[in-house]
Amino acid sequence: MNIMTIIGMALTTQGALFLLLGAIGIVRMPDMYTRMQAGTKATTLGAMSFILGIGFMEPAWLLKTILIVVFIALSNPISSHALARAAHRSGIFPLSRENIDLYKRDNQEDKS
Amino acid sequence: METFYYIIGGILLLALVIAAFRFFQGPTAPDRVIALDAMSIILTAGLVMLALVFQRFIYIDVALIYSILGFMGIVSIARWMEKGI
Amino acid sequence: MDGLFQRFAKDKEYHVRFVFSWIILFAIWMALTSSLQIQEVLTGVITVGIVASFTWKNFTTKGLHYLHPQRIFYILLYILVFLKELVKSNFHVAWIVLHPKLPISPGIVRFPTRLKSETAKLILANSITLTPGTLSVDIKDNMYYIHWLEAKNMTDEEAAQSIAGPFENLLIKIFED
Numbered sequence: 001m002n003i004m005t006i007i008g009m010a011l012t013t014q015g016a017l018f019l020l021l022g023a024i025g026i027v028r029m030p031d032m033y034t035r036m037q038a039g040t041k042a043t044t045l046g047a048m049s050f051i052l053g054i055g056f057m058e059p060a061w062l063l064k065t066i067l068i069v070v071f072i073a074l075s076n077p078i079s080s081h082a083l084a085r086a087a088h089r090s091g092i093f094p095l096s097r098e099n100i101d102l103y104k105r106d107n108q109e110d111k112s
Numbered sequence: 113m114e115t116f117y118y119i120i121g122g123i124l125l126l127a128l129v130i131a132a133f134r135f136f137q138g139p140t141a142p143d144r145v146i147a148l149d150a151m152s153i154i155l156t157a158g159l160v161m162l163a164l165v166f167q168r169f170i171y172i173d174v175a176l177i178y179s180i181l182g183f184m185g186i187v188s189i190a191r192w193m194e195k196g197i
Numbered sequence: 198m199d200g201l202f203q204r205f206a207k208d209k210e211y212h213v214r215f216v217f218s219w220i221i222l223f224a225i226w227m228a229l230t231s232s233l234q235i236q237e238v239l240t241g242v243i244t245v246g247i248v249a250s251f252t253w254k255n256f257t258t259k260g261l262h263y264l265h266p267q268r269i270f271y272i273l274l275y276i277l278v279f280l281k282e283l284v285k286s287n288f289h290v291a292w293i294v295l296h297p298k299l300p301i302s303p304g305i306v307r308f309p310t311r312l313k314s315e316t317a318k319l320i321l322a323n324s325i326t327l328t329p330g331t332l333s334v335d336i337k338d339n340m341y342y343i344h345w346l347e348a349k350n351m352t353d354e355e356a357a358q359s360i361a362g363p364f365e366n367l368l369i370k371i372f373e374d
Contacts, residue, residue, distance in 0.1 A: 014158065019153075020127040023126075026130075026146060026147055032142050035134070039147075046157070051163075054163070061169075064172050068179065073181070076153070076183075079149060083142060083145060083149070083190045087140075087142040105134060
């Protein structure tokens with residue numbers, strides 16, 4: 001058991017815990033947008049450090065795991081951005097205690 | 113080492129079950145899609161771990177293709193919700 | 198085929214842009230095969246050449262511009278700042294999710310950006326999504342609409358300062374001037 005394996009195991013454990021945290025966030029949060037916040041952030045870092053940890057445990061695979069990590073870091077925010085915009089356009093508005101929704105206001109001004 | 117794989121696999125399985133709860137319960141369609149997105153990322157991580165457990169380099173390619181397909185699926189569902197087909 | 202050569206001839210920087218997309222695609226090829234055997238590398242050189250000759254027009258806007266040492270330094274600095282913010286945002290999410298009362302007051306705010314390049318806008322939107330408490334909802338021209346977990350009534354400039362603060366200046370240095 002060398003030092004790379006130990007770093008890899010630590011990264012993998014941390015990644016798995018963040019993935020679990022993302023799943024808990026999706027269940028606990030009160031409305032769609034906040035669920036998306038918890039889901040996107042926690043699962044992105046979770047998957048990144050999990051896969052990088054596997055790469056550290058098997059150094060011959062490191063380059064390819066880095067490729068997957070870069071792809072996840074680029075693609076995950078894009079899909080959540082597309083989903084947030086689609087949800088807002090299809091009429092699901094965020095919960096807001098002080099009623100701050102500038103996007104809705106600007107869209108209504110454009111129409112009138 | 114085997115114990116380590118069992119623990120990590122158990123955590124991933126638990127995360128998958130919790131996300132599936134939101135998938136079945138979610139009041140609106142976007143909620144379900146969020147849960148699906150999270151589940152596909154957890155499954156990608158699981159596939160990479162299976163590559164390590166079975167010592168097969170080719171499974172990493174499977175994980176890469178799976179994450180690309182998941183991304184395309186989520187984006188096309190989002191486009192569909194925005195405009196209709 | 199004639200059309201392809203005409204497109205080549207019209208663009209002043211065409212050979213530099215072709216070389217740039219060749220370098221990027223070859224780096225991806227090396228990561229995908231991850232072997233140094235001579236036949237793999239030769240196949241890569243030829244295949245990447247063919248693919249780059251079809252796609253350089255769509256993939257690149259400037260030539261070797263981005264491989265200037267100063268810009269590479271700023272790109273590495275950007276990645277460091279981004280990773281720091283990513284880890285910070287995850288602990289922020291962890292604190293909110295595990296807190297029994299869920300201490301949030303969400304809303305959608307907006308701010309204008311000074312960036313002009315489309316790629317820079319995309320990267321800024323991605324970075325905002327992964328920083329603490331913010332999620333980009335839409336970009337209209339140069340106006341970003343951001344879902345924020347601690348939304349307050351504030352002017353556009355204040356929102357720009359507290360949301361895009363660490364990233365925007367670095368992106369201007371990388372993509373513009």
